[in-house]
Amino acid sequence: MFRFIVRRLLQMVLTFFGATFLVYALMFAAQSDPIQALVGERPITDSQRAALTERYHLNDSFLQQYWYYVKGLLTGDLGTSLTGRRISDMLADAWPVTLRLSLMAIIFAATIAIVAGVVSGIRRGSIFDNATLFVTLIVLAMPIVVLAPLAQLIFGIKLGWFPPTAGRDATLYQLLLPAAVLASLVVATELRVTRASVAENMRADYVRTARAKALTRSRVIGVHVLRNSLIPVVTLIGVDIGGLMSGAIVTEKVFNIPGVGFNLFRGIRTEDGPLVVGFVSFLVIVFLVVNLLVDLLYAVLDPRIRYE
């Protein structure tokens, strides 16, 4: 286990540098006018230009620029937005509501995916299974830009079941609809993986053994099949955090939730380059850390990984 953790940590360090380098390179490498890229089409004064040049060390070589940027990331200094606010302060303001929203979404998605996926996987070819496959196909095909506004229109405005918007201090109830929207972004793949995994494990030899041991069906499925089937699902949930982050940008915009995604959206719309780079870098780090945790959980579930 110890060796696994060490190896995974080293891997994470490598990915951290790789991913942050990638983000930085996407934005600045071989850029004809990096300042213009940062501020977009908005007019800029010479003093702003000088400040940005200094902030991003644009007169240094690219590798040096990257080094300063990583140093900033590691010390929690994400720079200043074009509005003059410190980006770390903006993040501190924005993250609680986003965290609540995404946790709700993860729980919704995982619960539905696992429960329905297990039932589907056991009763493959049943009406329930076919219905689930059909629904997941539809949900899978719904881009978040379709889902969020339509859900708001139908459930928030037309039917009035949920508040159509949620503010800064949104209650859990107000976050219900946006969280459901966000969850539906990942629930379909999670469900399908659960189903496939359960179906595959139901055929496994150890299930035959468990039945030969005269265990009840519920124990065979709930104890023997489930634990094995959850292993790939847990990994997927980690990867899906990335999808949730992307989805949160649109969802928070549509439902007017002033979280991380909402700020990022505004940053894009107001061509606030420093804010975009800062927020994206932060989210990438969160993504990497969450996936590290998920991998450790994976090792807890699967002893074969632990004792490699």
Add this chain to the structure above:
Amino acid sequence: MSDMNALAAETPAPPSPAGRKSRSLAADAWHDLRRSKIFWAALVIIVVVLLMAIWPSLFTSADPHDCVLSRRHRGASGGAIFGYDYQGCDVYAKTVYGARYSILVGVCSVLLAGVIGLTVGLAAGYFGGWLDALLSRFVDVMLGVPFLLGAIVLGKRLAAEPGNSNGVLAVTLTLGILGWTTGARVMRSSVIEAKNQDYVAAARMVGAGPARLIFRHVLPNAMAPFTVVLTILLGINIASEATLSFLGVGLKGDAVSWGISISEATGYVRVAPGPLIWPSVFLAATVLAFIMLGDAVRDAFDPKLR
């Protein structure tokens, strides 16, 4: 279903494996596909959307840029069966014309991603060794950046490049440059699988060169799963284009796009839901069609996944 396994293990091999092979995998798959309702449904939608993209005038005589503010949010009338949006543009015409950029961006970005994915996957899988290690690590790093976040940064940067008027090139490049990883992974593993087949090893032993090996023996076997990934990617990229356009790092200017239409309409849903609903429906149907097509083809090629 443990006993299906038992049965498979107990059932003797068919008399002559060579005889089975004469009906090739592709023929088998086509046989299955033809009977798949999902396949035909997907195909119908795709043909209609393609027609819209190529000859929008077949579907509407109205001009999507012919907007009169006085018609703002007016209901359906005459040819404008979906009514008018906040600028007084014909929603139906805009929706029909919106197909063009969605398909254009989708197809071009998938081609780009396909070429990169094919090259990287093939190189990593076929040559192995340090090249494989390097490329695989690079793919890992790319997967360390959630797709849309990378796309926002790259899209924003490309949008600022000179010569980018309506954003089509920028979005295509963004989606192509960031979207090849899954394809590369799938290509790599099928190449490794194909490479280890006995007949490929045999071909190598009788002196077939790498180019011949790759094109005659490895690629034909690796293409099916790769094509499936690209088909599904086409759906995903069309959705991503809409999302990027919605966020403001995608298409812009006078480009007519479902993503932009949706973005514009969200501000007015309470007054007029039509301009939101129709482009949403068309977008979702198109994405659905490509995902269904990919699903159907994969099921046909890999029946055991069903």
Add this chain to the structure above:
Amino acid sequence: MTGVTDIRAQIDALPGLDPRAPLLHVEDLHVEFRTRDGVAKAVNGASFHLSAGETLAILGESGCGKSVTAQAVMGILDTPPAHITNGTVRYRGVDLLGLSEQERRKVRANRIAMIFQDALSALNPVYTVGFQLGELFRKHRGLSRKDAKRRAVESLDQVRIPAAGQRINDYPHQFSGGMRQRVMIAMALALDPEVLIADEPTTALDVTVQAQIMRLLAELQRQRTMGLILITHDMGVVADVADRVSVMYAGKVVEEAPVYDIYGRPAHPYTQALLASIPRLDLKGRPLNVIRGLPPALTDIPSGCAFHPRCGYAREICRQEQPPAYRIAPHRESRCHFIREVLGV
């Protein structure tokens, strides 16, 4: 099953249970698999019996229905696709096929247990060996976790796994192949069954380990006077441990005989062919006899005697009529129209 402390008493209360009845009696068992691609007739009238302390070998090529028969006796076939269409499986006079799943579970593992070929895939990879053994005691004997663990260690001791007290916390992949098969045996014997069905228990093992496992099985069987059904395709294993042999072909028992008779004087052309295909040192240098042709597809079993397309004795009648079971001697039967020719009498 909650609230069950010990189900041994409940087994004794099963309807029709007669301690003097034969331990296990399978008669005219038919199993078919109904799949999209057609109906596969895996077992077509298998009959055999087993007494306490006896070892019956069920011998046959892969695909002859021997594993399916075993799983039908255990009651662990999946329905669908498997359907038992005819026959009886009696344990001490109780027809198991007529019991409810709940009653069936009382017999399974408690009275009739089974070990499988590949212990690595037959054990659950994500639970410790101790957990997988212990759950038998917890669920069937109502023991606490602690007591169950103690019993699990004892079980591992009985199959001679060194340092059982520590190995109990290991996962299946941490054991060697032979040790893993010992774990399987410990698991099957944990509840003191009267019948043990071993489905190719040594096929996946090295030759030296095979011998150890077979010795262990034979010894444990002697200690417990347990009935052992050994399913195998290996004539060598049969010769060493079996008392009686049932030879299966295309889902039917074609010959049944004491082990010495089988080797000395096979009474069915198929058995003859099987014996002739064993490599022998004294025939070194000569071409090995092989049975020509392939076992039939279960979806398309030949009419009449299923072996006729591969049989040297076959004549017109073999294509048309299924041979009945001819009794040659006490405990000796063969299903062949030309039994006299085969025996050379």
